[in-house]
Amino acid sequence: MLDTVLFRRIRAAACRFAGANEGNIAILFGIAVIPIISFVGAAVDYTRANSARSSMQAALDSTALMLAKDLTEGTIQTSQISEKADAYFKALYTNNEAKSLSINATYTQNAGNGSTIQVNGSGNIETGFMRVVGFPTMDFQTSSTSAWGNVRMRVALALDVTGSMDYDGKMTAMKPAAKALIDQIAALAKNPGDVYISLIPFAKDVNVGASNYNESWINWTDWEKVNGTCSNNNYTTKSSCEASTYRTWTPRNHNTWNGCVTDRNRDPDYATKNTTPTSDPSTKFYAEQYNACPAQLMPLSYDFTALKAKVDSLVPNGGTNQPIGIAWGWQSLTEGVPLNAPPEDTNYTYRKVLIVMSDGLNTQSRWSDEGNGQTQYNGAIDARQKIQCDNIKAQGIVIYTMHVNTNGDPTSAILKYCASGTDRFSTVTSSSEIAAAFTAIGTSLSKLRVYR
Structure with missing residues (x-):
């Protein structure tokens, strides 16, 4: 008798479990949350990279202008351009998240009239979320040009x-x-x-x-x-x-x-x-x-x-x-x-x-x-x-x-x-x-x- 009652109860519990659907949403959310978090994380990392790039653009603009002024006034020689560009940029760039910073300056004496100096910069940030999907860093680059004399x-x-x-x-x-x-x-x-x-x-x-x-x-x-x-x-x-x-x-x-x-x-x-x-x-x-x-x-x-x-x-x-x-x-x-x-x-x-x-x-x-x-x-x-x-x-x-x-x-x-x-x-x-x-x-x- 006891075995029969116990069996009926176990069978009823099994039926209730098989027919229950209250946990489906949790399971679906658990599956979907991974890409959602990835997208949100990508947006956060992109915002950080864009901020670092904007800061670099402002620093490069000022660097190019100051180099143009120095060259126009004759206070530096062409051989000093790279050194001076690096010094100006380091003094102007204030974003602490950027890594692997690199800049280079190219001076061109244009045919006829005028001169041009172009300063290129690049760097990256270490990602917080994107590394989960295999992107530990996010790169950025930009440039600025100054022309004078023409x-x-x-x-x-x-x-x-x-x-x-x-x-x-x-x-x-x-x-x-x-x-x-x-x-x-x-x-x-x-x-x-x-x-x-x-x-x-x-x-x-x-x-x-x-x-x-x-x-x-x-x-x-x-x-x-x-x-x-x-x-x-x-x-x-x-x-x-x-x-x-x-x-x-x-x-x-x-x-x-x-x-x-x-x-x-x-x-x-x-x-x-x-x-x-x-x-x-x-x-x-x-x-x-x-x-x-x-x-x-x-x-x-x-x-x-x-x-x-x-x-x-x-x-x-x-x-x-x-x-x-x-x-x-x-x-x-x-x-x-x-x-x-x-x-x-x-x-x-x-x-x-x-x-x-x-x-x-x-x-x-x-x-x-x-x-x-x-x-x-x-x-x-x-x-x-x-x-x-x-x-x-x-x-x-x-x-x-x-x-x-x-x-x-x-x-x-x-x-x-x-x-x-x-x-x-x-x-x-x-x-x-x-x-x-x-x-x-x-x-x-x-x-x-x-x-x-």
Whole structure:
């Protein structure tokens, strides 16, 4: 009897075991967990390797730049490149997980102009998870290249010389700062012509030089309306003279012009572009006998002494019209009339830069409905300037802007917009800060000029 009961119980337990399915999930999970852990582990190891590679890239970039600088300045010889590269890299690379690090530097004196240095690096990390599936290490490699000597720079320096620059010591501080910037940029040149600089003083107008009065790109229409004599001396404009019966208006000789030009035609092709003037009067530059005509601009030159002398001649006067300074800075970088930038040598790469310094907001232009010299109406000048800056940047020209704001005005939104990035816009609130701001621009230009 006891044997029979025991047998029945054993048989029932065996049946329950055979029919049970509660443990299937655990078994399946146990089978699946191995590849899951492998994938997660691979991602962790890959992230560590990528971090080590990113750190290496940053260190190689800096190493290549410093080697290029050393070779440019002649502080090391070509035989020292490998040793110096290794020293720079070891000082810069801070990732502690990387093993088996190796770098090499290759210097190439290019045919024609310029030199190149390439720094290659490699290493690996010891894996934590991938070793389980047979990969005890994970390799990485990267490289960095610097080129110099085949890059030439052309810089247009557009400086606000309006009446407000006479306050708070701004003009007094700006002159030595601008001259120091010219010296800083000039130092980038190894040979004559490597670096050109133009200087564009601007107020409401720009002075292109009275000696250009015979040039075909000048439009005299507006100038002749108010510069002349009436057969009845009581009338001082062409319209009032000719409105009077039997009166004749005689324009003055163009050689009495003071050299100032104002904004071009409002047509977007001329107001916001550097379109070459033709025989069409609307494409030309409008002469004006502006009574606050600034010092004459200086086209691209590598006579840096003359450029600094021009800075010394600047006198503050007139209202603010940033687009006119920007327009002629752009023209100075453009081949052909009116300023005839020197032809570019195809053996070189050219970096073109426009630097705009202004101490205020736009208040005046050629058209009285845009501003009265104290106030801009409906943002009309800024709107044109925004399109103008877009067109300049579309040509690959880098724009730096500086707002000298000693009066607590709102930060110039249009100057900030015109800059080629937030790092190329600066605002200073004291005249004493102008020098440092110009120096920062010069330092940035040195990287743009020498390195790739």
